[in-house]
Amino acid sequence: MIKTLFLVGALVGVPLGSMAQKGAAFRPLHTPRKGSAEEQSILKGLRNQGSEYYQKAVSFKVEYLKVHGGWAWADVVPLDAHHKATAEGGPSLLQLKAGRWTTLDLSKVPADPNNPMGPEDISPVYIKNLRKQFPGLPADILPRPAH
Numbered sequence: 001m002i003k004t005l006f007l008v009g010a011l012v013g014v015p016l017g018s019m020a021q022k023g024a025a026f027r028p029l030h031t032p033r034k035g036s037a038e039e040q041s042i043l044k045g046l047r048n049q050g051s052e053y054y055q056k057a058v059s060f061k062v063e064y065l066k067v068h069g070g071w072a073w074a075d076v077v078p079l080d081a082h083h084k085a086t087a088e089g090g091p092s093l094l095q096l097k098a099g100r101w102t103t104l105d106l107s108k109v110p111a112d113p114n115n116p117m118g119p120e121d122i123s124p125v126y127i128k129n130l131r132k133q134f135p136g137l138p139a140d141i142l143p144r145p146a147h
Helices: 002-012 016-024 037-047 052-056 124-133
Strands: 059-068 071-079 090-097 100-104
Touching (some): 037 052, 037 059, 037 100
Antiparallel strands (some): 071 090
16 A cells, blocks of 8 residues: 555655555554554644643653544653653544644533543443544544443
């Protein structure tokens, strides 16, 4: 597939990196390899999300990361230069838009009245609300409900 992307990219003058990012939108469920360009691109999207702790992070400890069809669910902990946590971190939903990973606002998702932890302790009701708020979100990237 990479050879095909390279050939198509070369014919139309598109860099291989951006073609590979666009190809990521069509990949099946997977966890990006540690240190891969795809993982780094997703972490860059998290860093750009606006949180002071994420912007200042030198690196991230990835607790959970699943990607499918241009969507990603990540749970990471921001780390300083000494590999010490600078904050608790937590779950984030990202979508690949125009070749960039963008974090989506989980505060817009209605809470489960029986489990107010929301994305921190995902429940079947929260998953239903999440998929209603973000149509097209593949359920297979989400952690399994603990209930």
